[in-house]
Every structure is written in structure tokens, then in C-alpha cells.
Amino acid sequence: MITYTGKKITEGFLLALVCILIMNGTSRAAEYWLRAEVTTKTMPDASVITMWGFAQCTDGTYTTCGAATVPGPTLSVPPADSTLTVHLRNNLTGAYTEPVSIIIPGQKASSYVPVWTDGSPGNRTNLTQRVRSFTAETPPDNTTTVDYTWTGLKAGTYLYQSGTHPAVQVQMGLYGSMTRDAAAGQAYDSATTYNSEVVLLFSEIDPALHTAVAGGTYGTASYPSTYNYEPKYFLINGAPYSASSVPLTAGTVGSRTLLRILNAGLKPRVPVINGLYLSVIAEDGNKYLYPKEQYSVLLAAGKTMDALMVPATPGNYAIYDRRLALTNAAVSGGGMLAVLHVSLNGPASQIGVFQNAWYLDGSGNGSWDGTPPDSLLAFGVNILPGALPVTGGWAGPGTTRLGLFDSGTWYLDFNGNGVWDGTPSDRLYAFNVGTPGAVPVTGDWTGSGTTRIGVYDSGIWYLDLNGNGAWNGLPLDGTHTFGVGLPGAVPVTGDWTGSGTTRIGVYDSGTWYLDLNGNGAWDGTPGDGMYTFGVGLSGAVPVTGDWTGNGTTRVGVYDSGIWYLDINGNGAWDGTLTDRQYIFGVGLSGSVPLSGRW
Amino acid sequence: MRTNRRLIKQIPTVLITVAVFLACGALHAEGAIEGVVSATSTFTLTARTGYVSTPDGGSYLMWGYANGPGPMQYPGPTLIVNQGAVVTVNLNNELTVPVSIVFPGQKAVRSTGGIPGLMTNEAPAGGGTVSYTFTASQPGTYTYYSGTNPDLQIEMGLVGALIVRPATNPGTQAYNHADSQFDHEYLFLLSEMDPRIHDLVATGNMAQVDNTTYFPVLWFINGRAAPDTMAEANSPLLPNQPYNCMPMMHPGEKILLRMIGAGRDFHPYHTHGNHHRVIARDGRLLSSGSGADLGEQAFTTTVIPGSTADAIFSWTGEKLGWDMYGHSNTVDPNRIGANCVADGVALEPGESLADHCKPFPVVLPSQQELTFGQFYSGSPFLGALGGLPPGEGGFNPNGGFFYMWHSHAEKELTNNDIFPGGMLTMMLIEAPGVPLMNP
């Protein structure tokens, strides 16, 4: 067994901060806790397929785990980490189980001892032994934890999969993607920078095997082996295309979107994209000397390919298997097809603070320069001492405008001149709902392109859906219950998924609860998102913004002038190589962080 | 390569038309790809049904793109346009299902009319129309096919080639660089067929089609299975398969192979006689910035479904091991190559220097000890005819050299399990001065 000790990424926020200060060039280790489990997938034709998947757990107690998924969780190793450890448990149950393991072709495992069909590890000792596992096995007892460690990690896109009886276990679903960037936003080097990424993991299902495994008949006369493999379902990211599939967010016009394309299936595929060329930059985690301009990608079984795309026009781009696995069983209109949604480009959010004046980082360099394009504005500060700052696109998309909220009354700089001009040039709203303790929230609740107002009152949200600035009650306006029971929580808003609509969330002492699916209710993960970002920074307050300009709002915290921004969008602080730290507002006691496009 | 002897015994009568055609003399001095050219770069395609023939006697229902009011054809018309042209393709649909066209590799294709589909707008069944417009901004070899249920409709035949000629030397270059210069160009649109699907559609059982059990037993180049690949283009015997594939060249010339993966399987396409140099894929030169400097020599190129590859092939007789013209040095038979030139024996056009004046290395067996094929001229020398038994050598009236070019997945050299056939043709090298008669 491989032994390894280290720290948890998800709880390593403080330690990571320390690392920023004291560690330069020292290698760090990423850790994941995975557990193999039985799960099911429901196909568009209502067939229910028994799968084996990996669930991600928070620590070595394996008490807090997400649901098992196929593909398994993406292992996004931060650039600063040169070592990866996966702690594995095996909770496979049912009529037929096997020991499992994890291998990552292309990365260097610290140990690679095979296990033979008689169960013995090490060198082959007699000719009746055949190999059963490429590496140490984790038995299906849901107790034993086996550690798999890879050192000297290479940058790139990799497939991880079970290395035990892969003829069965890979088909059953024990696979996923592992990625590591060379540096923040750089896949391999400065020539392969990207603004956003999409993982496209191709795989297949032959239900006959899954039925045999579920029924315990695998290896018997009725289903002796996978010899007659004939897949019937063709998946991208674990799901075949169907009419209810939603487009994948794939960056913005003019920006560089990295497609990480993997094939966990047994057949070669040829993804073809309509209307675009791809710059194919790497294969099996090895960067090409020269990129290849192609609209098709030859994707052999087990292979990974990386390609950049820079779309010139917004819209939906179909990418599909030109080997024509475009059916769900025999029914056309499904299979390996995904739609990539490219949105109009927007500039990245800039930061600012309010403390009896507005300090706005118009240059976007993350520091207060005191000269244009940074700006110091006094919107409303003399007439409304004690009011809370609010910002938004009151008159539509474009430059973010200022506003103040004072006990239910809103003063909005509608004309955007940075001065309170009174009505009708500016807007004065009375949004009278909730208790006096209600705090302001803003967002484009309906995808109209215009920021609207609302208040958060101890877990109850009141949103001005119709945009008239007044509370009209249901159904003209809207309410949500999100955050009740978290008395210290503060509301956060943003377009968490690049949907074009602002969604809600709350921040409670470093834990973020985000309404990813946009239904206004907390559904737990994975439907919604729970992040740990800011734990241990007792004075920190949340701040959200589209830090990369890719159309997706990401999280951050502001702690007395120090900003920690989640640039890569994984909801965790990965250090300054991957994420970003700014000093802006130090010395302005009581300052409130802002984000916008000034 | 299989022996010609066995091959020729099974060539059906269709090939006779080649021999007749060869005897008719030259119509074109230069190989050019059969296709449709439009002064306005506007094309009208009609999706309709028809039947293709296979050399084993088969006849299969197809859906294909017809050129305007013409017959269904497989593959669809090869659309030939110039770089920079604004291309309009009007699609009329006479099928009983919606149909469409996608043009991978073309950017900003706008569709007008029709009904929204998954990939593009579609022409509704039974007389519907839709129109596509795009600017052919980059030269190269491209494909087009139905974006509507492509798993079925591409199999049924709704696929074709698009050629965009470069602004520079459009008649003799594939791209805007001299690395793509050619003397003759040929299309190799490769596809396969599972006849069960066509039979199900023909018998009204389309709902029973199951692509997950796909098992092709027929293979095509430009819509024809060998030996029909070698029959003339626009043969009246093959009214729905107008395109042939009979590459020809003189020594030292360059052939451009425009290869397209039109089906769903990979086909390792193999050139006998010499390597070819793949210079472009998907309509883009393999380049680090200077011509086709990243081009790759290969004797087999895997043709990828939906993808295209362009390659340049040349042949000079280099390393053949004898002087293919039968030159000999009368001054000193041991002085070959440059020495033979110095002794006054000039090189023929395109001839490799190394074997110049090298004697033929073996004594040919007598006729009684040989089995003959229709491609053998009776002589080992290019452009020469030797003694043959009556009735032999009929396909080679000018003493050319034949090389089989074929899929190297050997099962694909059959028609319904009968060898030879399928994805196979002959490349013919004719002596300098012999006119090339194809297409």
C-alpha cells in the first residue's frame, strides 16, 4: 500500500495563504478522496443502466460524500501542485463486485505493482498467473483506504480510470478527467493561454454488460466476457444527447476557449465542430510543436486531445461524433452530440471600494493609482451618510452605475454621470417590503439585460422582477427562500453558470451556498453549489464578479483591503499562481467592496 | 498488392467500356475533377431517391443530392468554387423526411428558409426548400453532408465534395502555395454501405434501422465499387454514379489526391508505386508558416470520417531497378546513370537518373509459362508493347504501368465478400507523349 500524508485542499485555505507568503517554488500536493460506488443512469428512452462511479468525499473519514457520478469528479490539480494523491475506497455492492484502483496514463505513479489473477501482487511467479490489475487494488469492503500518488505532475489533460479489470470496470463507468495547467490560464505554456474551458469526455454503454454485472451473471455462460461489445448509448460527459440537453457554456466571442476532449470509450471517435476551426494544440498531454488547424479531431480510444477555439460570432455550435454515434439505442437524434454556447464577449469585472466615497479601479490593475482611469467619485455621499452602496447596469448592459440604499429607499445614478441629479435624470425607488433589517440585492433576475433591485431579509428574498422599482407582490415580482437558518449569512448574487440571468446565494463565514440551477431554492450539491472560500478570514466579506470576462460570475472575499478572487472558478482558493490577490482599500476602515465595469 | 493475373479474370464487362474509351483517343490533356461549376457560385441541389449499382449485381436505394433537376447521384455533385466566392446552395427536398446540408470547415454559414433543425435549418419533407450561403474564404478540399439525422442520411447517400480553388494559380495549385502544385488532380471520396439499412428504408421499415449494429459489406470510391471505379465518368451504365476514379500521369508529374472520409469508418488509403506527401488536412496546409513544410510522407493515409486530406503523389521510376525505357549504353554497358548521359544517351522526361541505362535484371519467362492479365502490355518497358497471346493486354494499349491504389483494410477490397472489388482502383502511368484520357 502506498502511504501518503498531506493536507486537504478544501480545508487548506489558511494554510494556502501562508504558503503564498512563505513558499516560493516549493511543491505542494493535491488530494482527493474518492469512493467507488454503484449508481444508475437513466437513458433518454427510460432505460436504467447500472453503473459504477466515483463519489468525491471531503476527507478521510468518508462521512461527507457527494453522489457517485460517471464520469467521476474532474480532478483539477492546481498549477502549484506537483503531486496528486487520490485516496480510494471501494463501496461497490451487489451481486457482482470487484476490487478497483486508479491509473492515470501519462502521469508518473509513485508505485506500479501489478496484481495477478490469483490475487498476489508483485512479480509474476508462475505461468498460470494473468494480470488482473495494473496497480494496487482497493478491496470492496468500504473500509480499506488505498492511496494512489503521482509525482512530478505534467501539465495537460488526462484520463483517469480503474486499472483493475479495465475490460469491465472502464465500461462500467470508473473513469474521469484529470487536468493540470502549467500556470493560471495556461494549458501548457504562454502560447496556450485560455479564458475558459470545456471538458468533453466521450464514452459508451453496452447495456448487456451492465445487466450482467447487476444480475451477477458476468463471467457465467450467459455473459462470459465483453467479447461481443456492441455499445448502444453514446455519451458526452456522461449523458447522451436528447431534446432536453442544455448547451455547454463555452466562453465568449473573441476569447480563447480550451476544449479538453477525452475518450473513455472503446471505439475511436471523430468530433467535428460545425462553423468553426479548432486549433488542436496537444495530444495525450503533450503539446504539439505546431498547432493543427482542423474542424475535426481524431480521438482514439483512451486518448486525450486539447484544442483551442476562438469564435467570432456568438451562438450555438454543434460538436458531434462524425463516426455517427448519434443515436440513443436505435433512435436517431441523440448520442455523442453537444452544443457549445458562445456568448457575447464582456470585459472582466473591475474592483472598487466604498467608504464615504467611491474608489474605482478603472484601470483594472487591482491597485489604487489615484489617477485616471481610476476614479474617485462622491455620488450621494453628502446627502446620504450611512447609506449602503449598490451597483448595477440600471439602464442596461455596459458601464456599471452607482447607487445608494438607505432604509428601503434607492438612489440610482441612472444617467451614469456619477452625481445624484434627482429625478427624472436619476431614479428614486421606494421598495417597501420586509423588515427594517433587510439588505439590498441587485441582479438581472430575468435576463433582460438590465439590473434590477431587491432585498434580502433573513433568508427571504424579494425581487423586483418587473423592474418598476416598487414591490408589487406575487406574481408581478418574486420571492425566494434561500438562506433561512443561517442567521449570519449575507446575500450574494451572480450569474454562476453563464446563463445570462443573475442567480442568488448566501455567504456564511467562508461557506458559499449558490443557487446554480436557478430555481431559487437550496437543493444541495451537485444541483446547487457549495464552496469553501474565505474560511478563517473572520473579517472577510464576500464579493462576486466576472473576474475573467467569460460571462460567469465567480466568488471572492474582501478582508480589510485584501482581495482574494477565484479566477479559475473552482470555488477554492488555489494560491496566487492560479487565483488572484489584490491590495485595494487597505486603511479605509469599514470599506465595502464593489465590483463592476467602471 | 494482389497479382494482376487473378484480378483481371474477374473484371466484369463494365471495364470493357474503359478499353473502348481508351481506344477513342484523348479528350482532355489534363486530369480535372468532374463537378459542377457555376458562374455565380449558386447551386441548386435536389434531395431525391435513386438506385446505385454495385459490380456484384446489386442495386440499392439511395437518398442523394441531385444537381438541379438531374438524377439522384451518389455522391452528390462536387461543387467547385473559387476562393472568396459567396456560395449559395439552394436545397429542394423531394424526400419524405426533412433534410439539410452542413458544410464543416466553412464559417458563418447562413441558412434562409426551411425549418429550424438541430444543426441548421432544414428543408421540410415533400417539396420543402432551404438555402445556405457562405463565403468560401479559404481554398481546399471540403465535404458537405446532411445535418439532419446524419446517422441515417449520410449512410443513405446525402454527402458530397466541395472544392475551393485558390486565388493563386487556381488551375494548378490546391492552395496558395507552390507546395500544392499539381499536374492532375483526382477525388477520392471514400464511403461504405450496410445494405440492410437501404433495404429497410426501401421496404418502408425505416423505424427498424439500428445503426448500433452497423456492418458494411460494400465500399466505394466516389460512389463506385471496383472495378466500376475505373469505368469512365458519366457512364450511361451507371446513371446515378457519375464519378469515376482512374488516376493517370506521366513520369515526373504530380497527382493531387483530394481524399474525403464520407462514411463513418476509417479507411487506410494506400498508394502503390511511391509514397505520397500529405500536404493538408481539413482544408488547411500542414504548415508552420512556410508552405506545406509540415507535410508528411506516407504510403498509407488514414482517411478520417468527415475529414479531408490532400496529398501530392509523384513517380519517376526511381529505384525500379532497371531503365524503364529500355535505354542501354552502347559505348559501355556498365556505365549507367549520369555516365550514360555523358556517353550520349539522354534522359526521357521525368526519368530517374540512377537507373538510367541499367539493364533489365531478369530473363522474362516464355509466354507458355505465364498467365496474363488485361493490364499487361507484354513488355517491362514503359510505352512499349510486347508479344501477347491473342486477346490479352486489352486494357493497356499504350504500354503503361498500372499500380493498384486501394484501402489497406483488405476486407474492403470486396463487393459483398467477393474479391476483387470495393475500395480499389488502378493508377496508370503512361509514357511521355501518350495523351491521358481521363476524365
Ligand SMILES: [Cu+2]
Ligand atoms: Cu496492395
